[in-house]
Amino acid sequence: MSYRLFTLSALTLALLSAAAQAQATGQADDSTQLDTVTVQSSADASASGLSRPHAGGQVAEGGQVGLLGTQAMMDTPFSFIDYTELLIKDQQAASVGEVLLNDPAVRVARGFGNYQQVYLVRGLPVFSDDMTYNGLYGLLPRQYLASEFIERVQVLRGANTFLKGAAPGGSGLGGAVNVVPKRAPNEDMNQVTLGAQTGVQGHAATDLARRSEDGRYGIRINAARRDGDSAIDGESSELSMAHIGVDFRDEALRVSADLGFQDHRIDGGQPNITIDGPLPIPRTPDATTSIGQSWTFSDARDLFGTLRTEYDFRDNVTGWAAFGARTSEEAGVFANPTVNAANGDYTARRFDNTREDTVLTGEAGLRVGFNTGDISHRVSVSAASFELQSKNAFALSAAGSVTGNIYAPADVPPPVPNAFPTGGDLNNPLTTIKTRVHSLALVDQMSLLNERLLITLGARYQQLNDDSYASDTGARLASASYDDSAITPSVGVLYKLTPSLSAYANYIEGLQKGQRAPATTPGGDTVANAGEALAPYRTKQTEIGLKFERDTLGGSVSLYRSRKPIAALDGNDVFAVQDHQENGGLELMAYGLLTPDLSVLGGVSYLDADVSGNTAIGSPRTQANFNMEYRLPQFMDLALDGRVIHTSTQFADAANQQQLDAWTRLDLGARYTLPVGDAALLTLRGRLENVTGEDYWASAGGFPDAGYLTVGAPRTWLLSATLDF
Structure with a gap:
């Protein structure tokens, strides 16, 4: 089916190219040509290059919006924001999750039974x-991504299958996160950073970049090492990470490529904690001490690369292609507690896991670009493909073989993982999953009324295919495999009320594979449609909003509602979609400079996540983030910053x-820059996070229908020194 899909896409590309050339040949009016764009280096090999930072430098004026390419925030009928490398450095953020602590629409949780970051x-x-x-799924390390790889972290809020394709892992229904890799700037770069944090964990990093004299070739190399105890005792x-990014730019051709390596290990990590159903949520344990057993660990090693090219066939015709691949090896031993007594006593079982992934992806x-009368069109067609082969094996100890108390952590000997069921050979895992996701998308962005009215119309045809295999024999499990397709349309309208104020509205959908009907009911009866695979689930979203950018200040307000299907058994023991999770919300965002010396970044999000009259697991009603940075007028080389993060009550069941x-958490920081000799600059940064040392449950869930808890980070100090020479 993927062959037919790409054949169809190639024919469509050829027809569009021929139509565009006929349009250009048949009309002498220069208005049919796209505006000339100054070529810049960029990670996505686009002519428009990287979007400029907004005043204050913490966010950008635009970013990649999937199929639409790089767009200005004020010209796009969707809600998104781009966090810059400057913000990452000044806050000493070590991972994607730490960058997203600045976003009021996002909270960072954990994966199910592991240390994976979930947003x-x-x-x-x-x-x-x-x-x-860089727009391609499945290339980044599964568990954790170091910030040294990152030029920008882009958050697209809302359903996004039309823009980006369905997420292969089945998530992304409420938003998407895109990472933009680093590229060589126009000036040479030589940068070395040394740092430390609570627990005497040290780190060192280097960032080097060169560009040829004519500016056409660039190379940027990053390497970093972090090692030691964290702020959590135990x-x-x-x-270890390394990344090389290269790019070439010419009048009509742009090429970029990346190669990245990361090896990340956690020992004795703070585990997820489940509270047994009848019990109320207990007080949070001391965040400075790990409840995890010393013999638990997670180790993940990833190698990934991409190649992307863009070529201008004519002034108004541009084609692009991208390819990426990843190989990874993971191993871990976990023992996540389930608290079953009010005094904090828990039981757990040892869980060993190995996983090997191979991913191939491309688009x-x-x-x-052409005109029909007074309407300007920007038509894009794209074909995308993703393939994952995953090998897995696991082993379990007996239920309850690990015991303890979350308020008095103590090591116990590791139990033997020999309980039934077994899950293959940990040293030689077999293929258990093959995932294939293919899509073909078409969009027309129309501009009317002297570019004041922008209309986006499009749709994506999506194929979802999963094959599952027994971990002990490798036999294909037909009853657990999936193969279906769907078309997800979208429409967006944006009207520029003034040059600095835009109103927008959109309809867009999220897509994930449907569930398969179980064999029996909880009472042991046979399900009427046992084994039936339901059609792909569509999460349908509508949104309206306002965007504002003027001089040094910008912001947005968004009002949205989405409906996510929920399948269950009906009164006739038929498994089908019976209900919906209704998410409605209001988001307010502001960024930029209030004064030449005072920058702001933050906002508030109000969320009503309803399931049959109850609030969905892990859905706080209110989330608020507020950052301020102040440059002292008397000491312009000194900057002070503060961040407040607030999350209202939420439910774990x-x-x-x-x-x-x-x-509510308070973070404080300071930065001081001073010259070293005639050609070097030293930047000293200090930061204290969770200043008041609050112990709190940071999140509930992170995996559908699961309500496990994550302990918030303890008080942590961070120090670093960066030398630019």
């Missing part, structure tokens, strides 16, 4: 392996009987 956007999860890297981690497309307390 809850508008109350719905984005798994870290469902992030995109927890340690180490990370190709064509973009054509579907019946809303287990409620987490609201929490």
Whole structure:
């Protein structure tokens, strides 16, 4: 089917190219040509290059919007924001999750039973392996991504299958996260950073860049090492990473490529904690001490690369193609507690896991600009493909073989993982999953009324295919495999009320594979449609909003509603979609400079996530983030910053009987820059996070229908020195 899909896409590309050339030949009016764009280096090999930072430098004026390419925020009928490398450096953020602590629509949670970062956007999860890297799915390390790889972190709020394709892991229904890799700037770069944090964990990093004299060739190399104990007693981690990014730019051709390596290990990490159903949520344990057993660990090693090219066939015809691949090896031993007594006593079982992934992914497309009367068109067609082969094996100890108390952590000997069922050979895992996701998308962006009215119309045809195999024999499990397709349309309208104020509205859908009907009911009866695979689930979203950018200040307000299907058994024991999770919300965002010396970044999100009259697991009603940075007029080389993060109460169970307390966290930082000799600059940064040392439950869930809890980070100091020479 993927062959037919790409054949169809190639024919469509050819027809569009021919139509565009006929349009250009048949009309002498220069208005049919796209505006000339100054070529710049960029990670996505686009002529428009990287969007400029907005005043204050913490966010950008635009970014990649999937199929639409790089767009200005004020010209796009969707809600998104781009966080810059400057913000990452000044806050000493070590990972994507730490960058997203600045976003009021996002909260960072954990994967199911492991240390994977999960990002809850508008109350719905984005798994870290469902992030995109320069627009391509599946290339980034599954568990954790170091910030040294990152030029920009882009957050697209809302359903996005039309724009980016369905996320292979089935998440991304409430938003998407895209990582933009680093590229050589126009000036040479020589940068070395040394740092340390609570627990005497040290790190060192280097960032080097060169560009040829004519500016056409660029290379940027990053390497970093982190090692040592964390701020949590009993927890340690180490990370090694390296990245090389190269690019070439010419009048009509642009090429970029990346090669990245990351090895990340956690020992004795703070685990996820489940509270047994009848119990209320207990007080949070001491965040400075790990509840995890010393013999637990997670180790992940990833190698990934991409190649992307863009070519201007004519002034109004541009084609692009991209390819990426990743190989990874993971191993871990976990023992996540389930608290079953009010005094904090818990039981757990040892869980060993190994995983090996191979990912191949790519896309190709064509973009054509032309006019019909007074209407300007920007038509894009794109075909995308993703293939994953995953090998897995696991082993378990007996249930309850690990015991302890979350308020008095103590090591116990590791039990033998020999309980039934077994899951293959840990030293030689077999293929258990093959995932294939293919799509073909078409969009027309129309401009009317002297470019004041912008209309986006499009749709994506999506194929979803999963094959599952037994971990002990490798036999294909037909009853657990999936193959279906769907078309997801979208429409967006944006009207520029003034040059600095835009109103917008959109309809867009999210897509994930449907569930398969179980064999029996909880009571043991046979399900009427046992084994039937349901059609792909569509999460339907509508949104309206206002965007504002003037001089040094920008912001937005968004009002949205989405409906996510929920399948269950009806009164006749038929498994089908019976209900919906209704998410409605209001988001306010502001960024930029209030004064020449005072920058702001933050906002507030109000969320109503309803399931049959109850609030969905892990969906706080209110989330607020507020950052301020102040440059002292008397000492312009000194900057002080502060950040407040607030999360209201949330629930850990579907019946809303287990409620987490609201929490508020304060972070403070300072930065001082001074010259060293005639040609070097030293930047000293200091930061204290969770200043008041609050113990709090940071999140509930992160995986559908699961309400496990994550302990918030303790008080942590961070120091670093960066030398530019």
